[in-house]
Amino acid sequence: GDSVTQMEGPVTLSEEAFLTINCTYTATGYPSLFWYVQYPGEGLQLLLKATKADDKGSNKGFEATYRKETTSFHLEKGSVQVSDSAVYFCALSDRLDDKIIFGKGTRLHILP
Amino acid sequence: EAGVAQSPRYKIIEKRQSVAFWCNPISGHATLYWYQQILGQGPKLLIQFQNNGVVDDSQLPKDRFSAERLKGVDSTLKIQPAKLEDSAVYLCASTGGGQGNFPNYGYTFGSGTRLTVV
Numbered sequence: 076g077d078s079v080t081q082m083e084g085p086v087t088l089s090e091e092a093f094l095t096i097n098c099t100y101t102a103t104g105y106p107s108l109f110w111y112v113q114y115p116g117e118g119l120q121l122l123l124k125a126t127k128a129d130d131k132g133s134n135k136g137f138e139a140t141y142r143k144e145t146t147s148f149h150l151e152k153g154s155v156q157v158s159d160s161a162v163y164f165c166a167l168s169d170r171l172d173d174k175i176i177f178g179k180g181t182r183l184h185i186l187p
Numbered sequence: 188e189a190g191v192a193q194s195p196r197y198k199i200i201e202k203r204q205s206v207a208f209w210c211n212p213i214s215g216h217a218t219l220y221w222y223q224q225i226l227g228q229g230p231k232l233l234i235q236f237q238n239n240g241v242v243d244d245s246q247l248p249k250d251r252f253s254a255e256r257l258k259g260v261d262s263t264l265k266i267q268p269a270k271l272e273d274s275a276v277y278l279c280a281s282t283g284g285g286q287g288n289f290p291n292y293g294y295t296f297g298s299g300t301r302l303t304v305v
């Protein structure tokens with residue numbers, strides 16, 4: 076079945092460092108891809124999305140490009156801030172039935 | 188617009204007791220989901236409703252979990268009897284997209300109910 080694999084955490088970086096969180100997926104069709112973020116004590120929030128190959132999703136300085144050839148959707152940010160400390164979930168949705176499948180999450184710590 | 192409402196926010200029960208969670212989705216959203224998020228893991232789909240019908244409950248432990256959405260709006264998720272391994276955050280989500288509606292723009296999640304079974 077469909078699945079999502081993302082790099083294990085925790086990831087610890089200094090403020091202003093470059094961030095990459097790797098995500099690869101397995102799907103039989105052409106899924107939509109998402110990154111969700113969960114800040115401490117808060118619920119899940121959609122960070123960005125891409126619905127077809129080569130689409131780039133972006134929000135709050137984060138970017139991810141839907142790469143069909145490598146079945147990847149890596150999350151990147153050029154300069155992280157302490158406020159980016161959170162758990163990040165890569166996810167996919169099969170267009171046919173809409174349910175979302177999540178990866179296990181990557182905890183990110185940003186040091187001042 | 189108002190978000191997805193869930194209650195209670197927290198619940199502590201003893202094992203073998205029963206518990207119920209409530210969810211009110213975004214107005215007009217036909218599709219409603221319940222997810223279980225165990226600490227340190229990603230959310231796992233328990234059940235998906237389209238209006239008041241069940242679309243997918245393949246991951247729902249039906250010997251102890253039940254869910255309903257009688258009027259196609261609010262939903263309740265029940266656990267009876269609870270086990271220690273049921274300790275988790277239970278998330279409700281809704282979307283206006285249903286089966287066959289493209290493209291998928293993602294869901295709106297509620298804040299969740301944190302269940303602790305002792």
